[in-house]
Amino acid sequence: MTDKKIGFIGAGKMGSALMQGIIKAGIVKPENVGASDVYEPFLKELQAKLGIRVSTDNAVIVRDSDILILAVKPQTLGSVLANMKNDITSEKLLISIAAGVPLSTYEDALLKGTRVVRVMPNIAATVSEAASGISPGKNATPEDLKAALEIFSAVGTAVQLPESLMDAVTGLSGSGPAFIFPVIEAMADGAVLEGMDRKSALTLAAQTVLGAAKMVLETGMHPGELKDMVTSPAGTTIQGVHALEEAGIRAAFMNAVIRASERSKELGKK
Numbered sequence: 567m568t569d570k571k572i573g574f575i576g577a578g579k580m581g582s583a584l585m586q587g588i589i590k591a592g593i594v595k596p597e598n599v600g601a602s603d604v605y606e607p608f609l610k611e612l613q614a615k616l617g618i619r620v621s622t623d624n625a626v627i628v629r630d631s632d633i634l635i636l637a638v639k640p641q642t643l644g645s646v647l648a649n650m651k652n653d654i655t656s657e658k659l660l661i662s663i664a665a666g667v668p669l670s671t672y673e674d675a676l677l678k679g680t681r682v683v684r685v686m687p688n689i690a691a692t693v694s695e696a697a698s699g700i701s702p703g704k705n706a707t708p709e710d711l712k713a714a715l716e717i718f719s720a721v722g723t724a725v726q727l728p729e730s731l732m733d734a735v736t737g738l739s740g741s742g743p744a745f746i747f748p749v750i751e752a753m754a755d756g757a758v759l760e761g762m763d764r765k766s767a768l769t770l771a772a773q774t775v776l777g778a779a780k781m782v783l784e785t786g787m788h789p790g791e792l793k794d795m796v797t798s799p800a801g802t803t804i805q806g807v808h809a810l811e812e813a814g815i816r817a818a819f820m821n822a823v824i825r826a827s828e829r830s831k832e833l834g835k836k
């Protein structure tokens with residue numbers, strides 16, 4: 567993988583998180599990473615920080631890359647694809663991380679036979695803890711899928727899923743960090759209200775979420791069983807659990823994932 571040139575079209579929040587993550591993971595040399603964006607000052611910052619190649623001209627990065635990671639907003643995708651069409655030849659692999667946009671959109675808009683893989687990562691790529699869903703397009707080869715799995719496994723956990731589930735991936739793990747950050751903030755607020763300083767409260771709240779997530783992943787136990795291990799009869803935890811159930815926490819989180827998934831489907835129709 568390290569000898570392949572990876573080019574990012576769009577170096578915003580997710581593009582820059584991914585390029586930092588793959589460089590940190592050592593799967594690609596900084597000089598083999600390129601990025602294009604319309605905003606030059608940020609490109610210059612990334613160049614100085616990471617030692618990558620940058621350009622405000624997408625075509626320069628497209629021509630000079632073996633693997634392209636398309637990280638522009640779904641709303642700007644149409645014009646970006648139209649401009650890149652003739653430069654994305656069959657030697658290149660296109661990986662798109664745009665929410666909602668189906669593989670058929672790329673396959674129809676680009677040259678016949680273009681190799682495309684659709685990925686939905688998340689912002690935790692910044693700290694090598696992304697959760698990514700991956701779906702290969704009809705022209706993608708087994709090596710293309712392997713390359714995508716390698717790139718996204720280097721910045722966290724990556725799983726192959728049918729394309730029909732990519733909107734659900736977007737609603738669950740793509741958007742999910744934004745559902746959990748307020749949980750951490752609100753739990754810390756509770757401790758601040760009880761008199762704890764903000765810094766200690768945030769540290770303990772974030773570590774609690776990290777520890778709970780690790781227990782689910784590493785023990786393989788059902789979350790309900792793990793909850794029961796914390797909940798002493800007539801103890802403190804069951805009081806807190808009762809407060810959350812009164813507030814409708816389960817429906818709230820289910821609805822958050824469902825609404826975000828529905829929005830992903832809408833974005834794909836544009």
Ligand SMILES: NC(=O)C1=CN([C@@H]2O[C@H](COP(=O)(O)OP(=O)(O)OC[C@H]3O[C@@H](n4cnc5c(N)ncnc54)[C@H](OP(=O)(O)O)[C@@H]3O)[C@@H](O)[C@H]2O)C=CC1
Pocket residue numbers: 575576577578579580581602603604605624636637638639640642646663664665686687688689740741
């Ligand atoms: N943020 C997240 O957590 C996640 C995002 N995604 C997906 O990643 C993609 C990018 O999202 P995100 O990083 O949040 O968005 P950003 O707006 O931060 O990044 C997109 C970047 O592309 C630039 N841009 C706009 N037009 C062009 C163009 N014609 N050519 C090159 N660059 C251009 C934008 O510049 P300017 O701002 O000046 O327009 C911006 O810097 C989206 O498709 C989103 O669905 C997927 C998973 C998670």
Ligand SMILES: O=C(O)[C@@H]1CCC=N1
Pocket residue numbers: 665736740741
């Ligand atoms: O909010 C969004 O549309 C993007 C996709 C997933 C996370 N952020």
